[in-house]
Amino acid sequence: MAKIVCDGEYFNVKDTLSCGQVFRFKEDGSGAFLVCTADRIAKCYNDNGSAIIECEDGDEEYFKNYFDLARDYSAIVRRAEDSGYDILKTSAEFGKGVRILNQDKVEMLFSFIVSQNNNIPRIKGIIEKLCALSGELKTGAFGEYRAFPSAKKLAALTEEELKGAGLGYRAAYIKRLAESMDSGAFDVESFSHLSTAELKKSLLSIYGVGEKVADCVSLFGFHRSDAFPVDTWIEKVYREDFKGVLTGRDKITAFFVDTFKEDSGYFQQYLFYYKRSSEK
DNA sequence: CACCAGGTGTCAG
DNA sequence: CTGACACATGGT
Numbered sequence: 647m648a649k650i651v652c653d654g655e656y657f658n659v660k661d662t663l664s665c666g667q668v669f670r671f672k673e674d675g676s677g678a679f680l681v682c683t684a685d686r687i688a689k690c691y692n693d694n695g696s697a698i699i700e701c702e703d704g705d706e707e708y709f710k711n712y713f714d715l716a717r718d719y720s721a722i723v724r725r726a727e728d729s730g731y732d733i734l735k736t737s738a739e740f741g742k743g744v745r746i747l748n749q750d751k752v753e754m755l756f757s758f759i760v761s762q763n764n765n766i767p768r769i770k771g772i773i774e775k776l777c778a779l780s781g782e783l784k785t786g787a788f789g790e791y792r793a794f795p796s797a798k799k800l801a802a803l804t805e806e807e808l809k810g811a812g813l814g815y816r817a818a819y820i821k822r823l824a825e826s827m828d829s830g831a832f833d834v835e836s837f838s839h840l841s842t843a844e845l846k847k848s849l850l851s852i853y854g855v856g857e858k859v860a861d862c863v864s865l866f867g868f869h870r871s872d873a874f875p876v877d878t879w880i881e882k883v884y885r886e887d888f889k890g891v892l893t894g895r896d897k898i899t900a901f902f903v904d905t906f907k908e909d910s911g912y913f914q915q916y917l918f919y920y921k922r923s924s925e926k
Numbered sequence: 927c928a929c930c931a932g933g934t935g936t937c938a939g
Numbered sequence: 940c941t942g943a944c945a946c947a948t949g950g951t
Contacts, residue, residue: 814947
């Protein structure tokens with residue numbers, strides 16, 4: 647078992663996991679969190695000013711990258727505080743322990759298709775059911791867990807089975823994408839070298855993927871920090887806190903990316919997490 | 927009962 | 940091009 651210890655000032659495990667970028671995690675009862683990603687698992691928690699990640703030997707580099715440990719978040723938070731926008735300053739101070747994860751691209755694609763017109767607790771439940779239904783059963787240092795289902799496994803499910811997981815009308819989107827990936831017609835990994843604009847265009851060609859999901863996959867799967875997803879919460883932030891008057895989510899995205907450039911994705915996450923936390 | 931949730935596809939004008 | 944509407948599901 648490997649153990650990674652780092653400074654916890656800009657790495658709050660609970661905030662990083664519960665800010666809405668990742669769906670497969672749970673608290674283990676002692677304040678620590680078990681996180682599943684693709685076919686791996688880690689246990690993480692904050693203790694005495696530090697953030698600690700425990701994982702299998704050999705997964706150390708994977709999780710250092712997954713939690714984006716090489717990046718200096720103090721500089722990002724400082725730029726948010728100095729942006730001149732009060733709401734962004736407040737949000738960044740509230741969520742300064744949030745890190746943007748480097749998650750599995752395929753898992754992000756399927757997960758954010760599930761997310762559309764849906765709420766986070768339900769998204770978590772649906773993904774959990776999909777994993778239980780067809781994810782490979784694994785045994786690790788923390789007991790049994792399920793891998794995220796491969797495209798082949800998902801393609802093998804009937805639309806009735808998919809709907810049984812709670813997917814509703816999204817079942818057709820999942821099925822079509824799974825089949826297209828399984829046949830080799832669609833390879834998300836090959837998108838890595840594309841510019842952010844080209845990447846988004848490629849993602850938009852998928853049936854069931856629109857602007858918002860494409861931006862989330864770009865940000866959370868490809869770490870494109872010049873992506874700014876606009877959902878119902880961010881639209882509220884834009885209207886209420888930025889006093890914005892533009893209509894159309896694509897224009898709101900353009901406004902934020904023009905304003906915040908490479909910081910867009912990080913700032914979006916601070917704003918989203920703060921807004922959602924303070925209105926519940 | 928209506929309305930909402932990390933929206934998108936489709937169709938009418 | 941923009942705007943209205945349907946689309947499953949579970950929670951308030």
